[in-house]
Amino acid sequence: MHALRFERFGGPEVLSVGEVADPVAGDGMAVVAVNAASVNPSDVMVVSGGVEGITLPRIPGRDFAGVVLEGPDAWVGAEVWGTGGDVGSRLDGSHAERIALPVSALARKPGTLDFAEAATVGVNFVVGWLGAIETAELAPGETIAVFGVSGGVGGAVAQIARATGAQRIVGIAPHAPAVGTPAAEVIDEFVPFDVDTDVPAEIRRITGGRGADVVYDAVGGVTTPSAVASLAHRGRLVVISAIGTSTAEIDLRDFYHRDLRMLGADSRKLDVTAFAERLKRISPYFERGQFRPLPIAQTFDLAHGPEAYRAVAEKKVRGRVVIQP
Template sequence: MRAVSLDHFGDPDVLDVTTRPDPSKRGGDAVIAVKAASVNPSDVKNVAGQMEGTVLPRIPGRNFAGVVVEGPSDWIGAEVWGTGGDIGFRRDGSHAELLALPETALARKPERLSFEEASASGVHFVTGWLGTVVKAQLAPGEAIAVFGVSGGVGGAVAQIADVIGAHVIGVDRVRPAGHTPAASAIDEFVALDGSPQDIAALVKERTSGHGVNVVFDAVGGVTTAAALASLAHGGRLVVISAVGTRTVEIDLVDLYRNETLVIGCNSADLDVVESSALLNRLTPYFDSGQFRPLPIAGRYSLDDAKDAYRAVAGHIKGAVVIQP
């Protein structure tokens, strides 16, 4: 098979397309013909050596959608999708023609989604569901501010919160475009512009001065001060990233007086089997049309994988997909 190969860390130019032996079905494994595999910011960070635990040489790629060609008889020919914090990091990933995974990781693709759309959805919605539902336990009627709402994870969180029945405030530099799923999921928008106090004041203005019950900060670092200041008493801050700086100053007196809960959410801790369990919970929402993926912004062949990675590194709006 042909696959993207990562032998040493660096910018996207370190990637090569090589010929590898086809993965074979071992005990408990299945083999998938990859029809589409998105490129995510975590894939770009992985190539750059910024992710922990990656063992080289490696085929990168965290998300996928494809067809089972080897495995249990009742799965042969099934259209599947998946993601996982181990794929492309501790085991070979999806930027290849074939992908071997445990049979227990197989999850049937939502019928409503194309292979491209399914491949672009996994990590966004797994991270969003993990942080919003499992960890923050967002409840109907609560208010949530989604920092970075125009991105993949932020847009997923907005849709999840909307389905839960929360009041959704999107926060970003630019309002989500009208054709994006996030645009229809948010109730109000606050521009990520000005001081942390200015941003927090606008968030509180939209919640009758109370602040939000949950902030899902898909940016982090440069936005942490504004995120904390936007919370109501007893609010929960979910952090998944750190942009610009890994360290921030926090007024501990304000923190404990407000009874703020800070929650770290790392979907990379979920392997492909654990992630498939969450995807199975998400599938009905996609098939009903309640959840929608990011629009596809770019389609690339394996030979153009470097360009696909460069597009994501350049913060392209929308999903980038490799089609092996």
């Protein structure tokens, strides 16, 4: 089969498309023909060497959607989707014509999504679900503020919050989500993150002085002080990233006097089977139309895989980038 591979760390220029051996469905394994696989910023980070524990050479790529070619009879021919913290890093990934997975990692793709749409879901919605629902325990009737709402994870969090009963959703980003996108349609208020805006003051104004019960910070680092200051009494902050700086200064007396909680959520700790379990929980929301796939900005064939990575690395497009082997 053909696959995108890298033998040293670096930018998109270290990626090349070549012929590699077809994966084999050994005991407890299945082989999936990859119809579509998105390129995430975390994939770019893997290739650049920014993730620990990567052995080379490696086929990158986390998210995928395709058809089971080999495995148990009950699964052969099934349309599936998946992703994993180990896929594309400790295991060969989805930016190839085929991928081998444990049978326990197979999850049926919602019929409401085509392959390209399904390939945009994995990382963004599972990370969003992990942080908002499992970690912060966002409850119906609560207010959530989402830093990075215009991005993949932030946009997914906004949809998750709306579908699970959040009373008010405030989106924060340098630019508002594009009109007509799922995130733009579910947020109640938008606050620009720029030098002219006091974000915590705006969130307090919107919430009648309370602040947000949950702040989901999909950016982190440069946004952390504002995120902490935006919390209501006994509020919960979820951090999944650190952009610009890996440290942040907060007022500890203010932090404990307001009974605040700061929580980390690291999807890399979840393997492909653990991701599949969560995709099965998320799938009914897509079937009912409560979740919508993220907008696709550009598609590439496998031969132009390095260009797909370059588009993501250089942030040339607003929306998801998908490889269709």
